[in-house]
Amino acid sequence: MNHNLITLSFAEESKAYQALAELKQAAAEGRVKLVDAVVVSRGFDGQLQVQDGASDGSLATPGWTGTLVGAVVGMLGGPIGVLLGGLAGSLIGDSVSLDKAGNRTSLVEQIAQCIPAGATALIASVKEAAPEVIDDLAASLGGLVLRRPVEAVQAEVDAQTAAAMAAAAEARRVLHEQQKAEWKDKIQHWKGDFSEHLHSLAEKIKDKRAK
Template sequence: MTRNIVVLSFAEESKAFQAFSELKQKSADGAFSLVNAVVLARNANGEITSRDGWADGSSGDHILTGTLLGSLLGLLLGPLGVLFGASTGALIGSSVSLDDAVDQGSLLDHMTHLIPVGITAVVATIDEATPDAVDAISRSLDAVILRCPAEIVAAEVDATVKAEAAAVDAARKVLFEQHKAEWKAKIEDWRQQAKAGSEQLKARIKNSLQ
């Protein structure tokens, strides 16, 4: 059995939910083992939103916490998903081939390119001996499918999270340096005020002694 992350992308929302249902049913029948799954769609603002989720017979996004799919979902629902979605839209409207862009992009690029505005997708973690059963669902519902070993997805998710953390740390350092510059200017201003106050005080003392 190989554990894969599978993305099934649909132009019709109803077919995405049908696939979501069929994956659960086929898993129960023993065709493969569905670990967890989520239904995603991209709104007009470019944000990817979760429409439904499933794991171990339960529904809701919270059940994916602590899982690879949950970590992936966190990236797709955040600024990264919007960023990739915006780049997809820009590519579609340009002379650059979207296929070429996908070939050159990361795995997360590939996934988000399969969820442009107006598309609903099912993203699932599946243990499968062969791809036949899931591919049959994909063909019957006219889906675009992307399949990748879970370990590769996990490595990319981990690398992306680390890159985001590094970017945040770098931003904090920049802000700290900016603040240091601001504080330096303010400290110098305070020093000048203190010097002026000291001169005024000396003058008053001198006048009082005359």
């Protein structure tokens, strides 16, 4: 079975909930294996809201936290995700929108493009023997489907996390260098002043212990 991260996007919120219910039913019947799933919506202000979730086919919103689905949702809700979601102007179901998403290098960016402002989506980690089950489900509800291998998405999430940590470390280094240049004289003064106060405190503690 292929392990994929599926994004089913809809213009109507109710369709995303129906898709979640039908996906859980398909899992119960053994036609797919549902690992994790969550329903999210993006407001017209670009903000992402988590609506509902499932883990192994049961209603358990916390179940997807700490998983690949949770990591992707976290990225989609971050600054880049808000920007992409807010700027996506094409209507859900528009083939042009899907083409644009497919041409994006970043897989998370592709997913973000499939959840523009005003859309609701079901993001799920599933194991499927054939794509027809989910493709037919989406087609019956008028949804847009984006399917990417879990392994590829996980690799990108790991890379983006590492890049973010490296960027934060570099930002701290640059800030430290700027501070050293801008505050060099004052830092030396503060250092000496602090040493005097620290010595005074140590003497008072010494006297206290001697009593």
